Amino acid sequence: MESAPVVVVGAGPSGLVFGLCLAKFRIPCIILEKERDIADDPRGVYLAGDALRVLWKLGLGDQMPSIGHDLDTIYFHPSSFKSPPFLTIPIAHDWMGHTIPGGILQSQPKLERALRDFVQKSPFCTLRTSCEVVDREENDDHMIITYLDLENNTKKQIKTEWLIGADGKRGVVRKRFLEPKAGIKQEDGIYRYDGTWVAANLHITLPTPDTHPDLSLWKLGLTPQQVYDLFWPQGWHFCSPPDKATACGRFGPLEDRLWRHEFAEPEWNDAMNAEELLWEHLTPMITRSEDSSGRNFGSKITYPRDCIEVLRCRPFHFTHKVVNKWFDNQTILIGDAAHVFPPFGGQGIACGIRDAESLAWRIAILAGINKPTPSKTLSNKLLSLWAEERRLGVEISMKQTMMNGKLCNGTAGWFFLTITPMLISLFTSSKFYHLQSPMAWGDISGYQSAKDGFYLKQYAGGKKLAQVYGVAELKADGFSKSPTQRKMILSDHIIHYVPTALTLLVCDQVTPQENSKLNRLLEDVQLHPLILSKQSVIHFNSKYVYRKGSLSNSDKFVSISWSPIPSELTMGSVLRPGYNPKTFQNRLGGERSKYVIIRQDSIVFSIAKDLQQLQSCLDMLKGYVTA
Structure with missing residues (x-):
C-alpha cells in the first residue's frame, strides 16, 4: 500500500499553500483533488496583504503581475460608484509594515495555476486530480484513506498519519468523516450573517470610433481607454444604494479588463432572473451625463452593452460560520472547510492561507520528531494552541468584514465616519511615517x-x-x-x-x-x-x-x-x-x-x-x- 506522512484533500489555495509550506521541511504530502481541471469561473477576487506575504515567501512574488493587480484604493460611495466617495482608504500606503502590496485584486484560477506549477516542481508534493476521497479508516497510529480515481474508475488507498481537510464548506472530510464521529460542524461566528447576493463576472471590451461611431464621447476627444476608465473606474468600490449593498471593481491583470459586480438581494427567490436583476442594478451605474471632472456631455450616455460580456451571473447564499472544533485526533480542517465569510471583506482566501502556513510548521514538527508514531499528547497540545490562534484570526477578519458591511449599508455611525478620514489624513502624511498607524x-x-x-x-x-x-x-x-x-x-x-x-x-x-x-x-x-x-x-x-x-x-x-x-x-x-x-x-x-x-x-x-x-x-x- 502506498504511504505518505500527510494527505491533503482539496487543491484550492489553502491546500496548495499548505503543501508548499510543508515542503520546506522536506515532509512529503499527497494532495487529492476531485476535479480534473481548475474552475475557470473566478470566485474570490481579493488577496489581503498578509496572505500575500505567505505567497511571497513561497516564491510567487514575481508571478503576481500575471495573477492580478495591486489594489491602491478602496472607495465607499453613498449610492453608486459614479458618485463621489464619502470615505477613501489608500491601501497603497504601507500601513502594515509589509513592504509588499497591501492587497491584490486577483484571478483565482490564475493563482491556482501558479500554485499548482510550484507544487508540481516540488519533490515533496504530489498533486493528483480526478481523485475523489470516499473513506477514512482510523487506527491507533495511522489512517487509511480510500479514494476513487475518476479517470479509470478504480479505488486506491494511502496510509497516512495526518489528514488535512481543505476541501471547502461541503467537503467530505468534515461532512462525512468529522461531523458524524466527532460532532464537528460549522456554527455562527461572532457576528451572525445570512444573506443572498447576486454575483457577476464581466468581461469588458473597448468601444472604438470604428465599432461605435455614434458614441458622442469621441467628439469630446476621449480615447477608448479613457472611456473605459471613466465608466469602469480603478480601485475597489463599496456602494450603499437602499437595500442593495454593492461591492464591485476590476480584478485580475488590468489588461484582462474583468469586473466583479456583487449586490445584495434580500428578497431573492428562485423565480427571479439573476441576469435581469444585474442589468437593472448595473445600468444606472454605467450611465453618465458628465465625466469625473464635471464636464457635461449634453445627454445621458450608457456604456455600450455589446461591449459587456457576462461570464457568470447567479445568486450566492452567504453566511459567516466557523467550526466548533478545528481537529479531531490527526484530522484537521483549514480554509472554507473550517470557516466561511460574507463577500464584503475579501477574507475567505486570505484566512485559508493563514490557516495553512500556521499549521504547516506544526505538522512538520509532529511528523518530523515523532517518528515512527506521533505523540497524541504533543499533537493535541500543538493543535489546540493553533486552533486558539486561528479562532482569534477568524474573529479579527470577521470584525473587518462587518465594518465594511456597516459602511456598505450606511450603518457605520457618525463617530467612525468623522474620525476615520482624520486618522487616514494624519498617518498618510510623510511627517508621521515614523508613527505606528492605528490602521x-x-x-x-x-x-x-x-x-x-x-x-x-x-x-x-x-x-x-x-x-x-x-x-x-x-x-x-x-x-x-x-x-x-x-x-x-x-x-x-x-x-x-x-x-x-x-x-x-x-x-x-x-x-x-x-x-x-x-x-x-x-x-x-x-x-x-x-x-x-x-x-x-x-x-x-x-x-x-x-x-x-x-x-x-x-x-x-x-x-x-x-x-x-x-x-x-x-x-x-x-x-x-x-x-x-x-x-x-x-x-x-x-x-x-x-x-x-x-x-x-x-x-x-x-x-x-x-x-x-x-x-x-x-x-x-x-x-x-x-x-
Missing part, C-alpha cells in the same frame, strides 16, 4: 489577545513581525557575499532561510565569547534540530554598514548577517508610501531586544534582552514541544 494595530498585535497560543506573553510574544528590504551576507553559498553584488532581499526571505521551524534572531553585534555562550545554550537545551538549532541563528544589524568584500575577521563566527537598507539606498526600487526601514526593529522593541525567537509564520515567540532571559525562553519553548 495596523490589529495586524501588529498578531495573536497576543488569544486565550492561549504558541508564544510567551511575558516575553512580548504573539506579535507580528514587520518586513523591510534588507541585504544579507553569508559565508556559504546561498546569498551573495557583498551587498554590491546582489539585489535587495525582503527580510522574510532572510529570516525564514533557516531549515528549522523557528529562527533565532540575534540583534546587533555580539562578541565571540557571547556567541560561544549562545551555542552552548542551544546545545544544552537539547531541542530537536527540526525545531531550533545553531542553524537557526541569524544576526541582525540595525544599522546599515556598507562593506565591500567578504566578512570581517570579527564576524567569522556569523553564518548569516543582515541589515535593513535605508530608503535612499534601495537601488531604484519603488517604495510604497509610508515605507520605513526602522519598522522592523521598532516592532521588536528597539535596542532593548537582543534575542528574538520567530516562528515560520512571522509571529514572534519571545523577545529576550540577554542570554539569561533567552535561557528561560528556551526552557519554556522545550515545554511547548515536549509530550
Whole structure:
C-alpha cells in the first residue's frame, strides 16, 4: 500500500499553500483533488496583504503581475460608484509594515495555476486530480484513506498519519468523516450573517470610433481607454444604494479588463432572473451625463452593452460560520472547510492561507520528531494552541468584514465616519511615517489577545513581525557575499532561510565569547534540530554598514548577517508610501531586544534582552514541544 506522512484533500489555495509550506521541511504530502481541471469561473477576487506575504515567501512574488493587480484604493460611495466617495482608504500606503502590496485584486484560477506549477516542481508534493476521497479508516497510529480515481474508475488507498481537510464548506472530510464521529460542524461566528447576493463576472471590451461611431464621447476627444476608465473606474468600490449593498471593481491583470459586480438581494427567490436583476442594478451605474471632472456631455450616455460580456451571473447564499472544533485526533480542517465569510471583506482566501502556513510548521514538527508514531499528547497540545490562534484570526477578519458591511449599508455611525478620514489624513502624511498607524494595530498585535497560543506573553510574544528590504551576507553559498553584488532581499526571505521551524534572531553585534555562550545554550537545551538549532541563528544589524568584500575577521563566527537598507539606498526600487526601514526593529522593541525567537509564520515567540532571559525562553519553548 502506498504511504505518505500527510494527505491533503482539496487543491484550492489553502491546500496548495499548505503543501508548499510543508515542503520546506522536506515532509512529503499527497494532495487529492476531485476535479480534473481548475474552475475557470473566478470566485474570490481579493488577496489581503498578509496572505500575500505567505505567497511571497513561497516564491510567487514575481508571478503576481500575471495573477492580478495591486489594489491602491478602496472607495465607499453613498449610492453608486459614479458618485463621489464619502470615505477613501489608500491601501497603497504601507500601513502594515509589509513592504509588499497591501492587497491584490486577483484571478483565482490564475493563482491556482501558479500554485499548482510550484507544487508540481516540488519533490515533496504530489498533486493528483480526478481523485475523489470516499473513506477514512482510523487506527491507533495511522489512517487509511480510500479514494476513487475518476479517470479509470478504480479505488486506491494511502496510509497516512495526518489528514488535512481543505476541501471547502461541503467537503467530505468534515461532512462525512468529522461531523458524524466527532460532532464537528460549522456554527455562527461572532457576528451572525445570512444573506443572498447576486454575483457577476464581466468581461469588458473597448468601444472604438470604428465599432461605435455614434458614441458622442469621441467628439469630446476621449480615447477608448479613457472611456473605459471613466465608466469602469480603478480601485475597489463599496456602494450603499437602499437595500442593495454593492461591492464591485476590476480584478485580475488590468489588461484582462474583468469586473466583479456583487449586490445584495434580500428578497431573492428562485423565480427571479439573476441576469435581469444585474442589468437593472448595473445600468444606472454605467450611465453618465458628465465625466469625473464635471464636464457635461449634453445627454445621458450608457456604456455600450455589446461591449459587456457576462461570464457568470447567479445568486450566492452567504453566511459567516466557523467550526466548533478545528481537529479531531490527526484530522484537521483549514480554509472554507473550517470557516466561511460574507463577500464584503475579501477574507475567505486570505484566512485559508493563514490557516495553512500556521499549521504547516506544526505538522512538520509532529511528523518530523515523532517518528515512527506521533505523540497524541504533543499533537493535541500543538493543535489546540493553533486552533486558539486561528479562532482569534477568524474573529479579527470577521470584525473587518462587518465594518465594511456597516459602511456598505450606511450603518457605520457618525463617530467612525468623522474620525476615520482624520486618522487616514494624519498617518498618510510623510511627517508621521515614523508613527505606528492605528490602521495596523490589529495586524501588529498578531495573536497576543488569544486565550492561549504558541508564544510567551511575558516575553512580548504573539506579535507580528514587520518586513523591510534588507541585504544579507553569508559565508556559504546561498546569498551573495557583498551587498554590491546582489539585489535587495525582503527580510522574510532572510529570516525564514533557516531549515528549522523557528529562527533565532540575534540583534546587533555580539562578541565571540557571547556567541560561544549562545551555542552552548542551544546545545544544552537539547531541542530537536527540526525545531531550533545553531542553524537557526541569524544576526541582525540595525544599522546599515556598507562593506565591500567578504566578512570581517570579527564576524567569522556569523553564518548569516543582515541589515535593513535605508530608503535612499534601495537601488531604484519603488517604495510604497509610508515605507520605513526602522519598522522592523521598532516592532521588536528597539535596542532593548537582543534575542528574538520567530516562528515560520512571522509571529514572534519571545523577545529576550540577554542570554539569561533567552535561557528561560528556551526552557519554556522545550515545554511547548515536549509530550
